[in-house]
Amino acid sequence: MLLFWIVIRQLAEIEAMATSKKVITREEWEKKLNDVKIRKEDMNKLVMNFLVTEGYVEAAEKFRMESGTEPDIDLATITDRMAVKKAVQCGNVEDAIEKVNDLNPEILDTNPQLFFHLQQQRLIELIRNGKVEEALEFAQEELAPRGEENQSFLEELERTVALLAFEDVSNCPVGELLDIQQRLKTASEVNAAILTSQSHEKDPKLPSLLKMLIWAQNQLDEKAAYPRINDLSKAMLEDPAV
Amino acid sequence: MSAATNDTTITTATATATNNGEDLGRYFLERSRLSSARGPCDMDEDEEAPTELNTINSSGGFLVVSPDKLSVKYTNVNLHGHDVGVVQANRPAPEKRIVYYFEIFVKDAGAKGQIAIGFTSEHFKMRRQPGWEANSCGYHGDDGLLYRGQGKGETFGPTYTSGDRVGGGINYASQEFFFTKNGAVVGTAYKEMKIPLFPTIAVHSQNEEVHVNFGQKPFAFDEFEVQERMKLQMTIEKMSLPTNVSHGIVRSYLLHYGYEDTLHSFDMATKSTVPPIYVAQENGFDEHDILYALSQRKILRQLIRNGDIDAALGKLREWYPQIVQDDKSAICFLLHCQKFIELVRVGALEEAVKYGRMELAKFFELPGFEDLVKDCVALLAYQRPQESSVGYLLEEAQREVVADTVNSMIMSTNPNLKDSQGFLHSYLERLLRQLTACCLERRSLNGDQGEAFHLHRVLNTAGLS
Numbered sequence: 018m019l020l021f022w023i024v025i026r027q028l029a030e031i032e033a034m035a036t037s038k039k040v041i042t043r044e045e046w047e048k049k050l051n052d053v054k055i056r057k058e059d060m061n062k063l064v065m066n067f068l069v070t071e072g073y074v075e076a077a078e079k080f081r082m083e084s085g086t087e088p089d090i091d092l093a094t095i096t097d098r099m100a101v102k103k104a105v106q107c108g109n110v111e112d113a114i115e116k117v118n119d120l121n122p123e124i125l126d127t128n129p130q131l132f133f134h135l136q137q138q139r140l141i142e143l144i145r146n147g148k149v150e151e152a153l154e155f156a157q158e159e160l161a162p163r164g165e166e167n168q169s170f171l172e173e174l175e176r177t178v179a180l181l182a183f184e185d186v187s188n189c190p191v192g193e194l195l196d197i198q199q200r201l202k203t204a205s206e207v208n209a210a211i212l213t214s215q216s217h218e219k220d221p222k223l224p225s226l227l228k229m230l231i232w233a234q235n236q237l238d239e240k241a242a243y244p245r246i247n248d249l250s251k252a253m254l255e256d257p258a259v
Numbered sequence: 260m261s262a263a264t265n266d267t268t269i270t271t272a273t274a275t276a277t278n279n280g281e282d283l284g285r286y287f288l289e290r291s292r293l294s295s296a297r298g299p300c301d302m303d304e305d306e307e308a309p310t311e312l313n314t315i316n317s318s319g320g321f322l323v324v325s326p327d328k329l330s331v332k333y334t335n336v337n338l339h340g341h342d343v344g345v346v347q348a349n350r351p352a353p354e355k356r357i358v359y360y361f362e363i364f365v366k367d368a369g370a371k372g373q374i375a376i377g378f379t380s381e382h383f384k385m386r387r388q389p390g391w392e393a394n395s396c397g398y399h400g401d402d403g404l405l406y407r408g409q410g411k412g413e414t415f416g417p418t419y420t421s422g423d424r425v426g427g428g429i430n431y432a433s434q435e436f437f438f439t440k441n442g443a444v445v446g447t448a449y450k451e452m453k454i455p456l457f458p459t460i461a462v463h464s465q466n467e468e469v470h471v472n473f474g475q476k477p478f479a480f481d482e483f484e485v486q487e488r489m490k491l492q493m494t495i496e497k498m499s500l501p502t503n504v505s506h507g508i509v510r511s512y513l514l515h516y517g518y519e520d521t522l523h524s525f526d527m528a529t530k531s532t533v534p535p536i537y538v539a540q541e542n543g544f545d546e547h548d549i550l551y552a553l554s555q556r557k558i559l560r561q562l563i564r565n566g567d568i569d570a571a572l573g574k575l576r577e578w579y580p581q582i583v584q585d586d587k588s589a590i591c592f593l594l595h596c597q598k599f600i601e602l603v604r605v606g607a608l609e610e611a612v613k614y615g616r617m618e619l620a621k622f623f624e625l626p627g628f629e630d631l632v633k634d635c636v637a638l639l640a641y642q643r644p645q646e647s648s649v650g651y652l653l654e655e656a657q658r659e660v661v662a663d664t665v666n667s668m669i670m671s672t673n674p675n676l677k678d679s680q681g682f683l684h685s686y687l688e689r690l691l692r693q694l695t696a697c698c699l700e701r702r703s704l705n706g707d708q709g710e711a712f713h714l715h716r717v718l719n720t721a722g723l724s
Contacts, residue, residue: 079521250504
């Protein structure tokens with residue numbers, strides 16, 4: 018019995034220790050926030066980085082004029098990159114491959130996986146358009162040799178060719194290949210590869226910083242109760258629950 | 260309601276607005292001064308790291324420190340546990356970073372190889388091995404054990420001897436010690452002490468000789484920091500965001516600052532992508548506050564950015580007379596300064612002098628104003644003012660400061676303002692301030708150890724660090 022009480026007391030102590038968080042009132046927190054200096058030009062750069070990386074070339078041009086912020090990449094290259102991306106999104110994969118090679122032939126040469134995915138997308142488009150013979154020929158001549166080099170390519174190829182086996186593809190197990198999402202996936206892969214080839218980061222910084230905010234708030238939760246921003250899209254401080 | 264009462268109401272309202280406006284103008288003036296060229300932004304980068312061994316506080320008599328203060332040799336014959344040759348670095352390990360690390364090279368393991376590398380507190384007993392006393396930690400060469408002030412060693416890693424490179428480090432992110440041998444991590448241990456710790460080495464048998472490397476030379480092991488950053492980044496990237504939240508924040512930023520042309524291009528583009536991104540609807544933020552007077556704010560921003568201050572003042576007098584009616588207000592002051600700067604920019608110095616006498620002289624001696632006015636006038640002293648210490652005034656950023664202040668002043672005149680503080684900071688700025696404050700607060704609760712967040716640094720390097 019005595020042991021029981023000792024254990025209970027110890028548990029209570031542990032709990033007290035665990036919950037004894039520092040409480041920071043809204044007033045104190047706002048004072049801390051006011052001490053933080055964020056430079057306007059840094060925020061402008063962050064916005065420019067987003068526009069450029071996401072490929073909003075006209076907006077980036079306008080933003081350069083309206084804010085005087087210099088983009089960290091040649092804006093002309095965005096137009097080319099977006100043309101490639103759009104071609105894939107619209108299913109003109111041959112056109113996209115040509116455009117990538119015009120831009121920089123090394124991109125596909127050094128990136129067999131990307132090249133395979135583009136070719137696979139081309140095959141998907143042929144099947145979508147009911148060009149069965151052409152699709153088979155393309156699969157055997159262009160894709161099969163690549164599959165021999167790489168086991169995962171071969172599996173992908175088999176999965177894609179399986180589309181031909183179904184009369185009603187909308188209801189078959191590999192039907193998702195015909196989905197718009199597949200095009201978008203391929204498009205964003207080629208987009209990232211072009212950015213990397215231009216020694217630019219493939220993702221914009223803003224979403225990572227927003228994730229970092231969520232993470233930093235979670236981390237601080239362990240030690241303190243303070244006003245949080247729960248809804249990022251409203252950026253409003255919410256009082257700590259005490 | 261009689262005409263008389265009506266008039267009074269208006270006068271009172273204007274008076275209040277002017278007062279608020281004055282405070283607001285001041286607020287932006289002060290803020291811009293703080294973040295200008297000499298602003299205290301990245302203070303903790305100055306923390307000094309150890310560079311050499313501390314010869315004053317070493318256990319003299321048992322060891323000899325070389326003249327370059329980077330190697331030690333045990334010169335005595337050890338008899339007991341209180342004649343260890345211990346030496347600390349000249350400074351404690353810097354704390355406001357993600358990782359600190361240093362290395363030793365065992366030149367000669369001597370008679371018994373009783374060498375140790377570790378960290379000790381400032382008042383460590385300088386005749387004992389690191390790890391034998393409280394508030395210290397040491398990885399010992401003769402037994403490969405880790406000692407953490409508990410009197411007994413813990414199984415840790417391999418032994419080390421002549422020819423080995425051994426490293427000791429602190430990972431502030433995880434609050435751990437870590438040790439390496441010949442370029443590979445041997446192990447880690449939780450660091451309970453939050454006090455400043457000095458890199459420490461010890462020798463304890465005849466002819467033992469050790470060289471220390473505080474980063475003057477490349478380390479045998481240098482990937483730790485990179486790996487730590489990658490790990491952190493991967494953890495962060497796993498957080499999930501609401502769909503298109505970034506688009507919404509960018510959009511509200513463009514609205515807030517009146518970048519109207521950019522906004523239109525952005526809206527057009529997001530609607531025509533596959534699939535289209537409908538920002539406003541999805542995030543449902545209340546746009547009324549930041550939509551207020553958008554095109555007027557845009558026009559004023561353009562005028563200021565083009566250096567056409569006269570036209571900007573003219574428009575303000577026409578559209579928002581309440582903002583500029585007090586000629587001694589902070590906003591008028593900023594605009595007059597900018598006009599002066601623009602005159603200097605185009606080389607119209609005589610006109611600048613005349614303008615300065617007429618419009619700026621009254622601001623001399625006024626607290627809060629004299630700092631900027633002096634810098635402005637100082638522009639006249641240089642043949643090439645761009646290259647002078649006040650050259651920052653001629654940069655684009657200064658125009659942006661004035662444009663941003665005017666922008667906020669106009670937003671504050673919105674009679675239907677929902678969020679009374681909304682015009683002070685854009686959503687983006689609020690989020691970034693919250694992020695910075697969270698990181699700083701967490702560090703201060705961690706005994707002031709670890710890295711702070713600096714947007715500026717993130718923007719100038721790859722990834723998040």
